[in-house]
Amino acid sequence: MVVGFEVIPCSIMHNANSVKNLKMYEKYPSPIKCDPSTVAMPIKEGQPLAFTYEVTFEESDIKWPSRWDAYLKMEGAKVHWFSILNSLMVITFLAGIVLVIFLRTVRRDLASYEELDKEAQAQMNEELSGWKLVVGDVFRAPSNPSLLCIMVGDGVQILGMAVVTILFAALGFMSPASRGTLITGMLFFYMILGIAAGYVSVRLWRTLACGDQKGWVSVAWKAACFFPGIAFFILTILNFLLWGSQSTGAIPFSLFVILLLLWFCISVPLTLVGGYFGAKAPHLEYPVRTNQIPREIPQQRYPSWLLVLGAGTLPFGTLFIELFFIMSSIWMGRVYYVFGFLFIVLILLVVVCAEVSLVLTYMHLCVEDWRWWWKSFFASGSVALYIFLYSINYLVFDLKNLSGPVSATLYLGYSLFMVLAIMLVTGTVGFLSSFWFVYYLFSSVKLD
16 A cells, blocks of 8 residues: 655656667666756757656555645644734724724714603704714615625625535545545535525515515526626636647536536525525514605715725735635645634634624714615625735746746636635625624614
């Protein structure tokens, strides 16, 4: 039983005449001295090359169950712990801000308001400022509500897949001894969690439509096709590039057919089933009434999109160190098996995204901007932009051995696919936390 191997490459000046009559796997006629530090054979155009190998077996004390230890040995543990410590500092900072918002601002405003008598309340209503002024508009339906529901549903599905897969890998159920287990597990959990995508997207759609069940089938169907459709489109274009360059890395046509069958025969029906349960579940009723005429939003000192883009830097700060190890394992052939650290980083990322989006939503409400739906999604989802810029930086400075435009296009295509998934996950976390915050905040207010 082979429990390990070591490869030593050598450049040998072969005798072309002695090799010419040999068949494959026949023994080389003369002994070979291997010196890895020298290049013995000059390469000339049109000259045939001979490739030879020899194998030496050595007895080892390594047991069969421990054969992967050499490859799974965790290196750079201090760097991973530094990444987690850095994330905890960001979380503590943001948690302090959230605590101030809840305890000092919101609680104080609510307490002082509820202590007033009716006459004083009527007078105070005329002098209200900040988030209390948008009470009649804060639950006004956003633009493109169906697209928001679809993206949130797909984000819940991808987040569930990531959490379950990484947890199983961290517990040791996905050994590198069985190749493809990780990808197979991801596909399996993604298809099963189509029920969650359909349920969340349809229930959110019914909440935005104030309980109307009309159109839930269309929302569930779009949720089943949105992210897989974009992923399939990207993979098809990249595969055509590989076929055009006659690469052996192209996905076979039979595998494409299998993926399509899995998509339409398992994932789509499960998403529709989840949508059915979402349509039957009671929708959330808003705690305050929405005015018929939208309130005019005052002119802001700074453009709101600038705050939304800037908010993505904090989640990126918790992720970028672990991102380097993941990129190295994907593109430079290094083994990545520290899934315990990755699971901790994922949990920290979820917490940071929730806090960032919550703080930004509160800031928008304080300046009387009631259009918080999409802003809360992209406040945390904008981390995907910084990850894509980091991917370009990694391509330019770390992947210098990539040759030709096809390799660079493949890299950017797969990076775009990864970034889209991250945007849906982080945006969903930010939106759901902001929705809970706004619902809790205005359910505590007694305004007519």
